[in-house]
Amino acid sequence: MTRVLIVGNGPSAHRLAETLTTRGFAGSVTILGEEPRGAYDRVALTSYLTEDRDLAYPEIPGVAVLVDTRVVSIEPAAKTVNGTIPYDVLVLATGSAPFVPPVPGRELDGCHVYRTIDDLDAIRASAKTATAGVVVGGGLLGLEAADALRGLGLKTHIVEMSPWLMPRQVDEGGGAVLKKHVESLGLTVHTSSGVTRIEGDDRVTGLLTPDRGVIDAQIVVFSAGIRPRDELARGAGLQVGERGGIVVDDGMRTSDPSIFAIGECALHDGQIYGLVAPCMTMAEVAADRIMGGAAAFTGADLSTKLKLLGVEVAQFGAMAGALDVTYLDPVAGVYKKLFVSDDASTLLGGICVGDAAPYATLRSFVGSELPAAPSDLLFSPTAVELPGDAPVCSCNNVTKNDVTAAIKEHDLTDVAGVKACTRAGTTCGSCLPLLKKILTESGVDTGSGLCEHFAHSRAELFTIVQVRGITTFTQLIDEHGTGRGCDICKPVVASILASLHNGHVLEGEQAALQDTNDHFLANLQKNGTYSIVPRIPGGEITPEKLIVIGEVARDFGLYTKITGGQRIDLFGARVEELPRIWRRLVDAGFESGHAYGKALRTVKSCVGSTWCRYGVQDSVTLAIDLELRYRGLRSPHKLKSGVSGCARECAEARSKDFGVIATEKGWNLYVGGNGGFTPRHADLLVQDVDTATLIRTIDRFLMFYIRTADRLQRTAAWLENLEGGLDRLREIVMDDALGICADLDAQMAAHIATYADEWRATLDDPVKLRRFVSFVNAPGTPDPSITFTTERDQIKPEILQVTSR
């Protein structure tokens, strides 16, 4: 019987023992670990401190584990350890130890490392009598340690030798963005800074830097890199690397054929792996070899994606290249960079900070030809089709082909099924968006049904509601659907009911159908407050009204910004403030701007012929007329418009759902334009028409769109999918090819006749107003979780702590 002895009881040792057992290994497996407890999930270490999580791995039946047992020697000739314990196969899984730079004072009370549960217990104990802490090292683990100190209520500093944080994962630009994030959480970052000495007699009192004086602190945590624990191997005469690490071959065997090494202590092909995924692969390879197999470890992808201190950071492939494409949004704190070969054809790698959306897709393309222009890839990576052999889940080695095969074979219909069948997505989770995309690509969920509750498309439901005269969601779902609806079908039905009946969106049962923003007739912001956008038709506003907006913003302390839609947005209002704010605005003659609704937003205008020396028509008057005509019109998606006074097009009308450009003879009408995710210039529908014809055509165009479009389909996508395209549309709305124009005209006339300002109606209705509170049992109390800081003399939401996940 083969006796396998494993030294060290970390994640690698655990995976090895588990693999041997599940594969039916016939010999005995014994683990010797120096820690006072069994193996646990080191990757999740910080949650032991912040959430008191139990990290212990499950016990493996049949495996003998000795805790508190340190191995001090190996006798390869006798095949024993510690002089007495025999083995046939020895596996070193001793991991690594934190590197503590040799600075004076490093042995003082209050100095710590961050590697084991014992370390964390010690830090917690020290923190009881401390107010400030310093982490030496601003890498991945250093930032985690800093977050933990912050969680213990300490004022926290990070000292990093390099000019920026996380130098192994991000470059200088990414580091700068990361630093801003970290600082916004209240941590102090000292980059390009070393440590001269730890101050204190018995207990730490501070840390002296070469050029920034003393940082007061009672705790110092060293996180300045790791060193493989190869001391046993050295003592036994095994081959080790120049800078440490136990040398192994592709089968994880050391220079002694009876001794293997796996995990963070192993040096494979000149490389130490400090991430858990490759350690797991090594453990599996070693298990296979011990059982007589021929599995090989051939290196591993060091791509990482993590969320640290609430910031997404990802890095894949190379960190340099002949050419690079960078996107930087310093305000939002987003930095994305792709490295490509000098002919711009091959993707070499990339870095993301603040938004790691491109990571999942692009990681699969490293080393292959770019599937689209680099700038497109940075913004809409999910639009790209993956090749079949692309690795989708690198944690579990699953390719796109594996996923598609599993979907077919097991008739999978959701991500949960894919996870269960392929193991993809079960480790770090960064490939989950890709799994979703492959499901859709595989034709899952192709029915035109809206969701599990309705087998009909939006257009079909529209017809059902119209023809049957249905006025409530309950009637519709009872007679034509199943269950009680969801966040997909309820807003769709709410929109259809509003388009057809134009009642108040918060009336009766309809109130429970409304999407997030319609719920409180305002736009939800990231911290649970709301923004307010009064309608400013055509962008024209009197000084008096401007002053009212200014006064309201000042009195309620709201952040104020001019929008891209020629109006003014006031941010940061609490739910219970909304009615009081709108009372003031309505009294001054303002109306809801429907910035929250799938409805008409703005009709932008240029100054036009009234003032402009080039203008040929009065674009402002037309824009105001159009905005007032279509205000409050609920639609499948939002509607935007613009009117320009001449072909110079200062109102950008051709990027709108319907845009009008003045000509010498009248107006040109363009439809199906879009900014946003997929920009599209609008197409010319009619030319040189007079104002009456123009308006009649827009009426019909809008009503036809509302009747036939899919859920959340802008006019641009709708027009592209319309059978017969622009010509057919022209036949329908100009020549009445379907015989529905009278109907469309009547519907629009009904909308205009029944329009009423939603906010005024809400203020007049005490029942609706009662819902505008943060707490039912304490209506006057503001939500205590909402807090602000200031930036450029205005408020700014404080970042919310995301809870345990």
Next chain:
Amino acid sequence: MNWIPVCPLPDLLPERGACALIGDEQVAVFRAHDGSLYAIGNQDPFSGAYILSRGIVGTRNGEPTVASPMHKQVFSLTSGVCLDEPGTVIPTFPIRVTMGMVEVSVK
């Protein structure tokens, strides 16, 4: 168990949540279409914002749910499990009606 009154039952509109502040705890309370009541934590674990009471109430495979208004993850009202990411669970609380008053119990 310590029951705290929250609001009269008629103030709780079917399928439209409300939030109660009980000590430091924000509790989102819901009344389903069939009249059953549910109480869960108001904090959205994904965004950190206290807003779940403002989500759309519905069902998934018959199970009563609420969708976070921030980024639309769906939570079971009975177990607090996030049905889109089952690893994430939010707290649930006992809820009942006594003499027309909705009451919840937090510990």
